[in-house]
Amino acid sequence: xxxxxxxxxxxxxxxxxVALFSFIGFKCLSxxxxxxxxxxxYRTPAGRDAVKVDAAARQVQAENKPFWEETRERLxxxxxxxx
Numbered sequence: 001x002x003x004x005x006x007x008x009x010x011x012x013x014x015x016x017x018v019a020l021f022s023f024i025g026f027k028c029l030s031x032x033x034x035x036x037x038x039x040x041x042y043r044t045p046a047g048r049d050a051v052k053v054d055a056a057a058r059q060v061q062a063e064n065k066p067f068w069e070e071t072r073e074r075l076x077x078x079x080x081x082x083x
């Protein structure tokens with residue numbers, strides 16, 4: 001079996017071009033997607049010293065209580081409210 005250097009180099013060039021143009025196309029489509037995507041006003045808090053209070057409160061609660069206590073409280077609220 002004879003392997004031609006020309007065919008190997010042509011195949012390597014094809015692989016490099018496909019990878020390069022795929023990456024460039026992906027970046028162009030991601031830029032277009034960012035331009036047309038609606039602004040998420042809840043993504044980052046407004047203001048210099050603003051923090052997301054809900055996320056911080058849940059994180060503090062999760063650190064203090066074991067999983068089974070939190071689950072028991074949530075089940076209690078579920079049975080009281082019914083939702």
